[in-house]
Amino acid sequence: MRMGSVRMLVVLVAFACGAPILSDATEKAEPQPGNLAKGKTLFSKHCAGCHGSQGKGDGYKLLGPDPANLTSPSTKKKSDSDLLATIHEGKPNMPSWKGLLSERDIRHVLAYVRTLPK
Ligand code: HEC
Structure with missing residues (x-):
């Protein structure tokens, strides 16, 4: 029962942090992966709730x-493909983003995460 309600809470928070989910269908003309302005917007909207506006893991x-401190040396030294896998699949307490954000948006967010100052 207790685990059940924790799960429920995770789902609710995931919704709260994830809403509103923007489709990027209207942005087909976007130049290349890793648009930082786009990444920043996505990060504030979807990730900062848990990871904190500076990515230091001081959110909810x-x-x-x-939430991981995304500016920590241990995150910084992980490869893009490791971090992309985490963002895609989620973790305990972190929602999976692969159905919610497009592949391109996930790359924008990661590009932005890489620029967060320590
Ligand atoms: C509901 C809270 C929550 C939200 C929203 C969330 N995360 Fe997380 N995230 C976590 C938690 C908790 C962990 C650590 C899990 C663990 O250590 O097992 C984590 C871990 C990570 C990691 C792995 C760091 C490492 O060193 O391996 C990355 C990368 C990450 N999050 C990126 C993101 C991005 C990008 C977003 C927005 C698209 C996001 N997170 C949204 C809770 C969240």
Whole structure:
């Protein structure tokens, strides 16, 4: 029962952090992967709620693993493909984004995360 309600909370928070989900169908003409302005907007909208506006992991905390500090050396040294996999698949306490953000948006967000100052 307790685990059930924690799960529910995770789902609710995922919704709260993820809404409104923008489709980027209207932005077909976008130049290349890794648009930082776009990444920043997406990050503030979808990620900052948990990871904090500076990515330091100081946003909303649930029971269980705290949001990762995305500016930490341990995150910085992970490869793009590792971090992309996490963003796609999610983690305990982190929603999976692959159905919610387009592949391109996920790359924009990661490009922005890479620029966060320590
Ligand atoms: C509901 C809260 C929540 C939201 C929203 C969220 N995250 Fe997370 N994220 C987490 C938690 C918690 C972890 C750490 C999980 C763990 O350590 O097991 C994490 C881990 C990560 C990691 C892995 C860091 C590492 O060092 O391996 C990345 C990258 C990441 N998040 C990016 C994002 C991005 C990008 C978004 C927005 C698209 C996002 N997160 C939205 C909670 C969240």
